[in-house]
Amino acid sequence: MEIIKQSLQLKLILIMTSLFIIIGLTDFIVKEQVIYPSFYKIEQQEASKNLQRAMGAIDRLLLDISHRTNDWSSWTDTFEYVQNPTNDYEDSNLVDATFASYQLQLIFILNNKNEVVWGKVFNPSFEEEIELSAFNKTKFPDNHPALQFENVKEFTAITGVLTTEYGPMLIASRLIYNSDEVGPSTGTFIMGKFFTTKTLTELTDQIQIPFKIILPSDITFNPISTELNKHKDKYIKTFEHELKAYAGYSDFFSKKAFIIETQFPRDITEKGISALRFSSTIMIIASLILLIMILFFLRQLILNPMLLMTNFLHQLNKHRDFNAQVPIKRSDEIGILVDGLNDMCKTIAEQTNLLEGINSKLEFDSSTDALTGIANRRAFDRAYYRYWAMSFREQKSFALIIADIDFFKLYNDTYGHQKGDISLKGVAEGISQCLRKNDFVARYGGEEFVLILPSTNLEGAKNVAKMVIDTVENLKIPHKNSIVGNTLTISLGGAVTIPTQELSAEKFFDIVDKILYQSKEKGRNQAHIIQVENYNRETTELL
Numbered sequence: 160m161e162i163i164k165q166s167l168q169l170k171l172i173l174i175m176t177s178l179f180i181i182i183g184l185t186d187f188i189v190k191e192q193v194i195y196p197s198f199y200k201i202e203q204q205e206a207s208k209n210l211q212r213a214m215g216a217i218d219r220l221l222l223d224i225s226h227r228t229n230d231w232s233s234w235t236d237t238f239e240y241v242q243n244p245t246n247d248y249e250d251s252n253l254v255d256a257t258f259a260s261y262q263l264q265l266i267f268i269l270n271n272k273n274e275v276v277w278g279k280v281f282n283p284s285f286e287e288e289i290e291l292s293a294f295n296k297t298k299f300p301d302n303h304p305a306l307q308f309e310n311v312k313e314f315t316a317i318t319g320v321l322t323t324e325y326g327p328m329l330i331a332s333r334l335i336y337n338s339d340e341v342g343p344s345t346g347t348f349i350m351g352k353f354f355t356t357k358t359l360t361e362l363t364d365q366i367q368i369p370f371k372i373i374l375p376s377d378i379t380f381n382p383i384s385t386e387l388n389k390h391k392d393k394y395i396k397t398f399e400h401e402l403k404a405y406a407g408y409s410d411f412f413s414k415k416a417f418i419i420e421t422q423f424p425r426d427i428t429e430k431g432i433s434a435l436r437f438s439s440t441i442m443i444i445a446s447l448i449l450l451i452m453i454l455f456f457l458r459q460l461i462l463n464p465m466l467l468m469t470n471f472l473h474q475l476n477k478h479r480d481f482n483a484q485v486p487i488k489r490s491d492e493i494g495i496l497v498d499g500l501n502d503m504c505k506t507i508a509e510q511t512n513l514l515e516g517i518n519s520k521l522e523f524d525s526s527t528d529a530l531t532g533i534a535n536r537r538a539f540d541r542a543y544y545r546y547w548a549m550s551f552r553e554q555k556s557f558a559l560i561i562a563d564i565d566f567f568k569l570y571n572d573t574y575g576h577q578k579g580d581i582s583l584k585g586v587a588e589g590i591s592q593c594l595r596k597n598d599f600v601a602r603y604g605g606e607e608f609v610l611i612l613p614s615t616n617l618e619g620a621k622n623v624a625k626m627v628i629d630t631v632e633n634l635k636i637p638h639k640n641s642i643v644g645n646t647l648t649i650s651l652g653g654a655v656t657i658p659t660q661e662l663s664a665e666k667f668f669d670i671v672d673k674i675l676y677q678s679k680e681k682g683r684n685q686a687h688i689i690q691v692e693n694y695n696r697e698t699t700e701l702l
Contacts, residue, residue: 179443197476198427202402206395206423210404213370213421216362217408224350225316225331227261232333232348233340241270241335241345244277251568253277259285265294265328265351273299273306276346283325283353291323304411305332305349314340320408320416326374327354327416339669373418383418400425427503434499441495528602530580531587539601539609544664546599546611551658558612558620559667560653561675562590562627565683567606569640570647582636582647589630593623617655617690624651624686648684652677656691667691
C-alpha cells in the first residue's frame with residue numbers, strides 16, 4: 160500500500176508538474192512573444208517621441224533666432240546703416256542691452272563685399288567680449304557657411320549650428336533689405352547664440368523632458384556616433400530600468416555638432432511584468448487547489464481572457480488610445496491582471512493629458528508678452544491677418560493703430576530699465592482698458608504697441624486714439640528728460656479702411672507705420688488717423 164501510495168503520489172506529482180510545465184510554457188510564450196514585445200515597442204515609440212520633442216525644442220530655438228534676424232534685416236534703418244554707418248543707429252540698437260535682452264552672444268553686420276561693418280561677440284556667460292576664428296573682425300571669406308544664400312530661397316534666412324572654440328553656436332543669417340523687403344540687398348545680418356548649460360536647462364523646462372547634449376570632446380561621443388551611423392542617425396539603447404535615445408544634430412558642414420540624449424524610464428514594462436508575475440503566482444496557487452476546475456474551465460477562464468488582452472494590446476499599439484480599457488470585470492486572478500493593465504493604461508493617459516496641458520501652456524506663453532501680459536508680436540501676426548480676412552469677407556471697416564511711447568530710451572537711460580518695465584506694464588494696462596472686448600492689443604516690440612479695431616470707423620478710431628493719449632497722460636509717470644513734457648507721453652498713427660483686393664494687409668500696415676512717423680515729426684504726444692479709401696487716394700485729419 161505504501162508503494163502504491165508513493166506511486167500514485169509520484170504520478171500525481173508528475174501530472175501536476177506536467178500541467179504546471181504546460182501552463183508555465185503557455186504563459187511564458189504569450190508574455191515573451193506578445194505582451195513583453197508590445198510593452199517594449201510602446202516604450203521605444205515613447206522614447207523616440209521624447210527624442211523628437213528635444214530636437215524640436217532646439218529647432219524652435221533656432222527658428223526664434225531666425226525670426227529675430229529677419230526683423231533686424233528687414234528694417235529700413237539697418238538697410239541704410241550698412242550704406243552709411245552712423246553712431247545713432249549703433250547707440251540706439253547695437254548696445255550690450257540688446258545682446259542681453261535677446262540672450263544672444265553674437266551680432267555681425269556685413270556689406271555686399273563681405274566686409275564687417277559692425278560686429279561683436281561675447282563669451283557664453285556675457286562676461287567679456289571675445290574673438291572667434293570663424294568670425295573675422297575685418298572680412299568674411301566667400302565660402303563662409305553663413306553667406307551661402309544661393310542655396311536658399313529669396314528672403315529666407317540661413318540657419319544652422321557652427322562649432323566654435325567656446326562650443327556649439329546656433330547661427331541665423333539673412334540678406335539685408337528695407338522694411339518693404341525691396342532690394343537690392345545692402346549686406347548680411349548675422350545673429351548667434353551659444354548652446355550653453357543654461358540654454359539646455361531652459362529647453363528642458365519648456366518641454367518637461369530631461370535631455371542633454373554630448374559634445375565631440377566627450378569620451379562617449381565617438382562610440383555613440385559610430386552607433387548612430389549604423390542606425391541611420393537615430394539609436395535607442397536598452398538598459399534594465401531605462402531606455403536612452405540618441406540622435407545627431409549636424410552643423411553647417413553636415414558633421415555632427417553634438418549628440419542629443421534623452422532618457423525614458425521603463426515603467427511600462429516594469430509595471431506590466433510586475434502585474435503579470437503577480438497574476439501568474441495567484442494562478443499557480445489557485446491551480447494547486449482547484450486543479451480539476453482549472454482543467455475543465457481552462458479555455459473559458461484563462462485562454463479567452465488572455466486572447467482578449469493580447470488583442471487589446473495589439474489594438475492599443477495600433478491606435479494609441481490609452482483611454483481604452485479591457486472590457487473584463489472579474490475579481491479573480493485574470494481580473495487582477497486586467498486591473499493592472501487598465502491602471503497602467505490610465506496612468507499613461509493621465510501622463511499624455513499632462514503633456515498636452517504643458518504643450519497648451521507653452522503655446523500660450525509663446526503668444527503672450529512676458530513683461531506686459533498682453534499679446535506678443537507672434538500673436539499679433541496671426542491675429543492681424545485673421546481680422547483683415549474677416550473684414551474683407553464681411554466688407555466692414557478695419558482700423559489699425561500703432562502706438563510708440565515718446566523718448567522711451569531716454570526714460571530708460573534716466574530711470575533705469577526696471578522702472579522702464581514697470582512703465583511699460585502700466586501703459587499696456589491703460590491701453591487695454593481703452594478697448595472693447597473684440598478689439599486686440601499687442602506689444603509689437605520694445606516700446607511699440609499695435610491696436611486692431613474691427614468694425615470701427617474713422618471717428619471711432621480717433622476716439623480710441625484720444626483715450627489712449629489721455630490715459631497715458633493720466634498715468635502721470637515722471638519723465639524729466641522728455642522733450643514733450645514732464646511726464647511720459649505716447650504718439651499714435653492709424654488708418655481706417657474697408658479691405659479690398661487692391662490694398663494688401665502688408666501695404667496697409669506700412670501706411671499706418673508711416674503715419675506714426677508723421678505724428679512723431681509733428682511734435683509727438685498726438686495721434687494722426689487717416690481714412691484710406693483705396694490704394695491711390697488717402698485723406699488725413701489730425702486729432
